[in-house]
Amino acid sequence: MSDTPVDSSKRTWLVATGAAGAVGAGFVAVPFVSTFQPSERAKAAGAAVEVDISDLKPGEKKTVEWRGKPVWIMKRTPEQLEALKKNDPLLADPNSERKAYPIPEYAKNGHRSIKPEIMVAVGICTHLGCSPGDKFASGPQPSLPDDWQGGFLCACHGSTFDLAGRVFKNKPAPDNLEVPPHMYLSDTKLLVGEDKKA
DSSP states (O other): OOOOOOOOHHHHHHHHHHHHHHHHHHHHHHHHHHTSSSHHHHHHTSSOOEEEEOOOOOTTTTEEEEEEEEEEEEOOOHHHHHHHHHHHHBSSSOOOSSSSSSOGGOSSSSTTTSSTTEEEEOOOOOOSOOEEEOOOSSOTTTOOTTTTEEEEEEEETEEEEETTBBBTTTSSOSSSOOOOOOESSSSSSSEEEOOOOO
C-alpha cells in the first residue's frame, strides 16, 4: 500500500464524474424501465365499455370496440326474432353447445342474449378472423340462399350467420360468433366486458 496522498483536485473530479454518470444512468434507465409498464391505451383496451343504447331503433346495429375487437349491438325486430326459429335446422350449432367460445349462461337460449331483442356479439368470423357484413334483408340475394331470413355474410369465404350470430351448416366458419360478457346497467345502458359474476 502506498502512503502517497491522492491529489484533492483529482478526487473532486472523480467524485463529480461518478455522480454525473449515476445521474445520467438514471435518466437513461427511467424511460427504459417505463416501457415495461402497460400504456394507458393498453390498460383501457381490457376495460369494460359502457354503451348507450337509447338511440338504437328496431333493425339497427351499432359497433363498439372492446379489447380491440368490434362488438355488435343490434336491436332486433319482432319479425327478426320470429325468423330465428326457422333457422334452427339449417345451423351447425343452433344451441351453442360447442366450447371454442364459451357462451355466458344468460345467453344460452335461441336468441343468445339477455333481452331477446338485443343481440350482443363479437363481429369477428370464427373462420379466419374477418368481419362479416350486414345482410339484414330477407329473401334471395347474391351469395345467399333463396330462403334467407337475414343475418351476416363473411364475404371472404362465404360463411353465413343468422341474427343471433349462429353459423349455418357446411360453411368454413366452425363456430358461432362469440358472445362477450355483458350486463345492463339500466334499460338504456349496457356494459360490455363485465357481468355480475366478474
